[in-house]
Amino acid sequence: MLDVQNLSVEYKIQGGVLRAVEDVSFTLKRAESLGIVGESGCGKSTIAKALLQLLPKNGRISAGHVLFDGEDLVGKNPEEMRKMRQKRIALVSQSAMNSLNPVYTVGTQIIEAIRTHSRMTEKEAFARAVEVFSMVGLEEKRLKSFPHQLSGGMKQRAIIAMALSLEPDIIIADEPTTALDVVVQGRILQRIQKIHKEISSSMIFITHDISVVSEVCETIMVMYGGRVMEIADTNSFFRAPYHPYSLGLQNAFPSITEIGQEELVAIPGSPPNLSEPQQGCRFHVRCPFATERCSLEEPPLEEVKENHYSACWYTDKVESFRREAKKRDTWESVRARIEEQILQEETSEEMKGAGI
């Protein structure tokens, strides 16, 4: 249904360009759900915006294709895209929560949306609104509520209901639950999963929290610094991830089902500055297993087993990486290495400043 080929997106910034997404490819079949994960700034939302042609003025798709049912969305005119967005590809995002109009009841807004995009009568649209509200676990009486009368979780569910009311082919959910508490998050995730099966929409689920994907998606794509590090069938991935970044992410988030069971270890350091030219593997500075080769040559994304791809030069050493990545010391040594490097850079700056 969706075939994204070698997508690259860049933003014009003062004094240059920021390459936010580079050479990203994936496919999404009908009724399949794909999770895109990675830390803040790795390019997740940029992909969503590029798919929907909602990039800001300074952003552009610099390469690649987005084939939707065989038709390339790249280069479509704004009117064609507007229709496509409303009816065929729906976006559910944090900012959508603020898109509810405070002066109308949520019922009025959802019925209006349904009627604008279908030939339904008022009565039919009302029945549809009741149906999608019940799908997301909201009672019919909530249709009479104004947005301010709903809790954050309810508002989010109303937004999801609105997106679903048009039975889109693809739902793109961009961090739809991060602002909500863990219990509400869990409930909403279960709903989304159930609904996407019921109406057989495909789904792209964007999150920084890897454990959420294990609950909701069949395929996982791990991004880092604008590139795909690993893409795999979710079961295969959670049983045995390949990329050192994925191993680090796994330690950094509590599992939704086993909260408090394991020790959490954050990955030391921070993601690369994408406005600067990149060399080698994007993760090498924070990788406990990086060698000189990793800092010089970018590893390609290669098949490591069926439906499982990873971009690391040392896939053959993955067994030992998995063992080492579980140890706190492994990551502590990365922290020490990064701190040492910062210290060296500061010292050499000071020496330069002092004319030594």
Ligand SMILES: Nc1ncnc2c1ncn2[C@@H]1O[C@H](COP(=O)(O)OP(=O)(O)OP(=O)(O)O)[C@@H](O)[C@H]1O
């Ligand atoms: N309008 C913009 N102009 C310039 N740079 C931008 C713009 N929007 C995003 N970026 C940059 O592009 C990169 C990718 O950002 P993006 O928002 O896609 O990441 P993300 O993974 O979705 O992060 P988050 O989880 O914080 O939303 C970041 O370096 C970000 O600073």
